[in-house]
Amino acid sequence: xxxxxxxxxxxxxxxxxxxxxxxxxxxxxxxxxxxxxxxxxxxxxxxxxxxxxxxxxxxxxxxxxxxxxxxxxxxxxxxxxxxxxxxxxxxxxxxxxxxxxxxxxxxxxxxxxxxxxxxxxxxxxxxxxxxxxxxxxxxxxxxxxxxxxxxxxxxxxxxxxxxxxxxxxxxxxxxxxxxxxxxxxxxxxxxxxxxxxxxxxxxxxxxxxxxx
Numbered sequence: 001x002x003x004x005x006x007x008x009x010x011x012x013x014x015x016x017x018x019x020x021x022x023x024x025x026x027x028x029x030x031x032x033x034x035x036x037x038x039x040x041x042x043x044x045x046x047x048x049x050x051x052x053x054x055x056x057x058x059x060x061x062x063x064x065x066x067x068x069x070x071x072x073x074x075x076x077x078x079x080x081x082x083x084x085x086x087x088x089x090x091x092x093x094x095x096x097x098x099x100x101x102x103x104x105x106x107x108x109x110x111x112x113x114x115x116x117x118x119x120x121x122x123x124x125x126x127x128x129x130x131x132x133x134x135x136x137x138x139x140x141x142x143x144x145x146x147x148x149x150x151x152x153x154x155x156x157x158x159x160x161x162x163x164x165x166x167x168x169x170x171x172x173x174x175x176x177x178x179x180x181x182x183x184x185x186x187x188x189x190x191x192x193x194x195x196x197x198x199x200x201x202x203x204x205x206x207x208x209x210x211x212x
Contacts, residue, residue: 030089031070038093038112039066046095046108049117059101060201064131067094069109092118098128100201103175126165130179135161138179138198145205152193157183164197176201 028035034042043063046052069092091112098105103125108117139159143149161179168174181196182189195208 028091030091034066034068034091034093038091041112041115042066042093042095042110045110045112045115046097046117049108049120051120052097052106052108052117055104055106055120055122056097056099057101059099061097061099061106062131062133064096064098064105064128064134067096068092069094071109096128098125098177100177103177103201125175125177130161130163130177134177134200135159135179137200137203138181141198141203141205142181142196148196148205148207152183152196154183157185157190159183161198172206173197173199 028038043066070089071092072089093110093112095108095110096105097108105123105125105128107121107123109119110116111118138161139154142159143154148154160182162182164173164178164180166173166176166178172178177200179198179200181198183193184190197206197208198204199206
């Protein structure tokens with residue numbers, strides 16, 4: 001009496017697995033957001049490009065973001081939407097890197113279908129946004145500073161970061177990537193604390209002012 005339900009359960013399980021395996025993966029449409037796999041491909045293809053490698057050099061650098069990019073094809077016929085067929089514009093991504101030495105941004109346009117870089121350009125690092133990974137690094141550098149960690153009890157705060165752009169050569173952040181850390185607890189930003197400025201280029205911390 002127990003064997004039949006057991007066999008029935010095994011049969012249903014096997015049938016369900018086979019049915020699931022026969023379901024094709026969802027089709028990625030031309031204007032859909034990038035999938036995680038496409039983001040990984042875009043970064044790998046960009047890093048393998050000799051032009052990108054030359055601009056990034058051998059020093060410290062980081063991937064800032066991989067963004068979806070909709071490009072109109074040169075062949076106008078490919079932009080016509082046939083019945084039952086999506087517009088054929090391909091899939092492209094922009095991989096943006098920062099090279100800390102010289103504060104240089106590197107932007108690579110990747111054709112995901114052909115897996116090649118179609119365009120590479122450099123840009124002023126000041127216009128390259130800060131990434132979540134940079135904020136995490138800045139917070140970790142602050143936590144590693146024993147005096148600062150003890151004085152501000154950093155683990156009690158939610159830490160956010162704000163980009164600092166120097167406008168004078170005398171500023172220590174001139175041509176460097178700097179973040180000022182902001183401290184929030186219970187939904188309120190704390191005032192009167194010292195300014196904590198993290199220089200990601202030199203991986204150092206500067207503390208200014210504050211009532212303490």
